[in-house]
Amino acid sequence: MTQNRIVVGAHYGWRDWLVQRVTAVMMVAYTLLILGLLLWFGGLDFASWKATFGNEAFRIATFVFMVALFWHAWVGVRNILMDYVKPVMVRLALQVLVIGALVGYAGWTIQVLWGGR
Amino acid sequence: MAAVDRPVVKPRPVYLNLFAIRMPFPSVVSFLHRVSGALLFAIGIPLFLGTVQRALASPEAWAQMRATLDAPFAKIVAVVLAWAFIHHLFAGIRHLLLDAHVGVELAAARRSAALAFVLAIVLTLAIAVRLW
Numbered sequence: 001m002t003q004n005r006i007v008v009g010a011h012y013g014w015r016d017w018l019v020q021r022v023t024a025v026m027m028v029a030y031t032l033l034i035l036g037l038l039l040w041f042g043g044l045d046f047a048s049w050k051a052t053f054g055n056e057a058f059r060i061a062t063f064v065f066m067v068a069l070f071w072h073a074w075v076g077v078r079n080i081l082m083d084y085v086k087p088v089m090v091r092l093a094l095q096v097l098v099i100g101a102l103v104g105y106a107g108w109t110i111q112v113l114w115g116g117r
Numbered sequence: 118m119a120a121v122d123r124p125v126v127k128p129r130p131v132y133l134n135l136f137a138i139r140m141p142f143p144s145v146v147s148f149l150h151r152v153s154g155a156l157l158f159a160i161g162i163p164l165f166l167g168t169v170q171r172a173l174a175s176p177e178a179w180a181q182m183r184a185t186l187d188a189p190f191a192k193i194v195a196v197v198l199a200w201a202f203i204h205h206l207f208a209g210i211r212h213l214l215l216d217a218h219v220g221v222e223l224a225a226a227r228r229s230a231a232l233a234f235v236l237a238i239v240l241t242l243a244i245a246v247r248l249w
Contacts, residue, residue, distance in 0.1 A: 021213060021216065024209050024213065025213070028206070028209075028210070046172075046176045046179040046180075049172065049173070049179065050173065053173055069162070070162075073154075073157075073158045073162065076151075076154045076155075076158070077154075077155070077158055080151055080154075080155060098158075105162055105163070105166060108166050108170075109166060111170075112166060112169055112170045112173070116173060116174075
């Protein structure tokens with residue numbers, strides 16, 4: 001009988017742990033890039049802002065950052081939900097909402113980066 | 118004859134009552150890591166995407182976006198999110214260092230927790246001062 005089956009733990013804990021750290025390092029690298037650009041331009045106006053996003057390499061770097069952010073957010077929010085939301089159906093419903101939001105954000109990111117041209 | 122001690126089977130997973138626990142300072146920093154992460158997910162990501170999108174639209178939209186930041190409420194949101202980002206960043210770097218066995222002793226771990234906490238607040242205050 002499996003009525004008391006616990007719906008957590010499928011040996012992906014270790015992978016999530018690694019994902020969380022790899023994506024974190026990627027986001028730190030992008031943050032340093034942004035800080036560097038801000039120092040380079042000495043502040044931010046529309047022209048430099050627009051020119052920065054006109055650069056294909058910067059758009060790709062931004063997309064990589066955002067994907068890392070979404071994956072990182074998924075692991076983190078899922079951990080929070082697993083810890084504090086006890087009813088399984090409520091937790092699953094919230095997790096589906098979070099996944100839906102993050103997939104939507106990914107589409108939105110592509111639109112922001114490449115949709116305006 | 119002594120009874121054989123059987124290991125007590127505890128119910129898993131264990132849920133802790135956060136309101137009944139007195140947390141040591143590193144736990145507070147760790148908890149704030151979660152709070153800041155949740156804030157960044159729930160408010161930070163959509164606000165970031167919306168702002169970047171609007172600011173790229175036209176010079177007028179850019180100017181409008183800068184003007185929005187003059188409103189006190191917008192400044193408060195910006196400062197809260199700045200704190201969330203900076204705290205999450207420093208507490209996260211601390212976690213990475215702990216993973217690498219740097220500063221795992223109790224005293225060092227307490228110091229680094231305090232450092233991440235204070236540094237985040239100081240930098241957030243600096244941003245707040247610049248915004249106002």
